[in-house]
Amino acid sequence: MRILKFLLRKEFLQIFRNKLILRMIFALPVIQLILLPYAATYEIKNITLSVVDHDHSEYSRKLINKFTASGYFLLTDYSNTYKQALDKVENDEADLIVEIPEGFEKDVIRQNESIIMFSANAISGQTAGLAVAYANSIVKDFNNDVRVEWLPQSRLSSIPVIEITSSNWFNQLMNYKDFIVPGVLALLVTLVGYLMSSLNIVKEKEIGTIEQLNVSPIKKYQFILSKLIPFWVLGLLVMTIGFIISFIIYGIYPAGSFWVGYLFAGVYLIALLGFGLLTSIYADTQQQAMFIAYFFMLVFILLGGLFSPTENMPDWARYLTYINPVSYLIEVMRMLVLKGSSFWDLRYHFLVVSVFAIVFNSLAIFKYKKTV
Amino acid sequence: MLLEKEIVIKTDKLTKRFGDFTAVSEISFEVYKGEIFGFLGANGAGKTTAMKMLIGISIPTSGNATIAGFDIYIQTEQIKKSIGYMSQKFSLYEDLTIKENIQLFGGIYGLSDKEIKSKSEELINKLGLNNEADKLVASLPLGWKQKLAFSIAIFHQPKIVFLDEPTGGVDPITRRQFWDMIYEAAHNGITVFVTTHYMDEAEYCDRVSIMVDGVIQALDSPANLKSKYNAESMDEVFLMLARGAKRGE
Incomplete structure (x- = not known):
């Protein structure tokens, strides 16, 4: 525990000393939430x-x-x-x-x-x-x-006439922004969590400090936790900033409970960070890690249902969305924000994401070797 | 006289192969407590690979070794508590301050807050870094960084400290100061296992081994080696032995 305390202190010092990353953490949610909902509109006018x-x-x-x-x-x-x-x-x-x-x-x-x-x-x-x-x-x-x-x-x-009138549940005015903003929130949490965690260990590999840690009596789990916890905190911080901004700009806030949202994001981030750690274990340079991360991000987002509904995809692509953690977060965010779903409504999502968390992190602990 | 000495490193036919390539071939030697052991060899001779097996971050293909009495196959965690290591690459955190680096490694090796506080003040005083203690390590000149890295490697009073080419790229004056620090550590009972390319540094060692193509070709005190090979300096001894090497860089 004491070792973990020292390692965490080191990680936070490093993150908060990196002005560029810090600025990105604040700029990213602001800019994405302002730009994306307008740029990615389905409505066609003019x-x-x-x-x-x-x-x-x-x-x-x-x-x-x-x-x-x-x-x-x-x-x-x-x-x-x-x-x-x-x-x-x-x-x-x-x-x-x-x-x-x-x-x-x-x-x-x-x-x-x-x-x-x-x-x-x-x-x-x-x-x-x-x-x-x-x-x-x-x-x-x-x-x-x-x-x-x-x-x-x-x-x-x-003349008999049958007229059809429809009522749109959960998004009565069919406001496109109500649909896209929760998705962008999910995207933000994913971006920050996955990219930062996947680059972190690789950076230590590149500059050689990992060797110094590997010859020390740090236990594997202590090392992995010291890498998980800071980005878990950052991910939730970004989500909070995102919630605040979407309320200020769009007046959008979850119809459901904030706590269910945070609980889900918490579990989701553990899964995602585990995946980021796995990425960084396989990559030797930051360049490689960046490339791998970019590849997965793109697939995750395209198959996540952010822009196009997953129901429209061919069967094989829809099966892929079942193993895409991002699609669960996007769906949960929408259910929470629009529908006000409760924990019980989301139990299936919680279960799947928990399984992801266990699998990715077990693999990361198993694959991370203190030897070369 | 040698028999009375306590053995802290003992290897027996230690071997590391990477596929068909034998990086380290059946090396056997002993290192005694408190001595400065020079581990010489040309680039690619297998020094770093051998050292990585000894510090427990590379698993040997065959052979045995004990470090501070612990087996390198099964007791790696105990070994890691009893050794210090300074790698070829500078490996303190450049984005942390001098104090923060000292505290971090002190904490990792299980020192108490009180110990860390008193010892780090003492260390900063000794290195004359009082004014720089809260500055980022990145701002220090290389010579200072190396001295700091060495001090941190022995901060937790390990039984053995492994130094992998610690003075590469450092000016002669700082090199001299660095070796003073090594002497002091050895005097305090820390065994020093050091690789180097500088033959004048080899002269400072109590005993040296010279590795050629993964094999230890010679092992003795510098004086004995010079008389055995009828050489004026360690430089000549090294050239005589290393000239036979088949492996280049």
Whole structure:
């Protein structure tokens, strides 16, 4: 115990003497929490629209007005021909072309139907898909308006219509930030915990001080604990800073208990730091450790469900998310912040992450050798 | 006369192989309490590998050895409590102050707070570092760093201190001072096991061994070696023996 006290004092002195790391610990949560939620938004607004109106009728004007009034589209161009509009798409000046045929109004009134064409720039498939979906619902709306105008009042009421209204639970306004901010919090804890712990032992290897420790009567567990505890504390500190910032900027705070959040992050950090220690045991230089850490971070984040829901992944990728500790933290953070889940609701997550903690740390203790 | 001396290091056909390469081949020798034992050899002769086995951070392929009476296979933890070590690479923490380094290693070797306090004050006084005690080690010149590293290696009064090329890159005056410190430690009963490339330093040792290609070619006092090989200095003795080496750097 006494040895551990001295080792911990050394680690904390070193961390707090490293001004750059200290600044990063504060700057990282602030900047990530400010930037990421805005940069990583799913909502697509300001879709640039090019209209080719061959009809120039009251109806075509009404339809175009509906597009511009929706808030999703920015009318940037009126072209005379489809070809001209296509040039706009090629120059990246338009995302969607709406072509209204000649006689559109006439056909709608006389024949009860007409055809308009949407052409979307599918360089970004997501934008294109959403643009067409928005456009479809606008046209559907337009259809209803026309029907109301032409059907006699008495007949209208006899048409059975099933209307679907939905209510979004746990995030009623479908506020994207409520969804992404807890994920970014999870990311922050992971980044600080994993990177710092994986680089730490390697640094001692590189400068040769580890040899001095290896010839001393320090026990393995004392050494490992002296490396775990400081970063465990730092990880929780960063999470606290993150909570404060997300409350100040976004007004987001857990609907559930803070203590459950800290308890989970505490267990999670033990698992993650164990993994960081494993990384640093296998790497001989900080460069190697950095590269390994970067590789895992990227995989963890992409398979963690931060940006894309894990439910959308193919089966094999979804199975990978089961062994990705980061995905558990992201999920728990969201459940806590949005749903207000209790410890009992999260028992499965606690169990899995505890298993990770035991496995990674046992491996780290087993693999760390005081001999060369 | 030698028989009366207490043996603190004893090796018997100690060998280390890395694959096909035999870094250290069946070395057998004894080191007595309180002596300064020079462990010489050209680069790549196997000195550092041999030393790493003795300090318990490298497991021998075969052979036996006892350090301070403890077996190097099964009693490594007891060995680690009874030895001090100063490696080739400077290995104090540069981002800690002189005082903090002393306290850290004192604590690791189980000294009490009171002991650490009184002994570190004494040490800082002795080294004349009163004004620098709260400065980072990184700010010290190399010569001072080496003296400090040595002082910390013997801070817990080990039975044996292992020094791996302790004076590499240090100026002659500091080297002389460094050897004064070694003499003082030996006088206080600490056995000194030292590797070096400087043959004038070899002359200061009580006995030296010269390793060539993983084998100990000669082992005696510098005076005896010089007369045996009919040489003027240890430098000549070393060149005579090391010239036969097949392994380069």
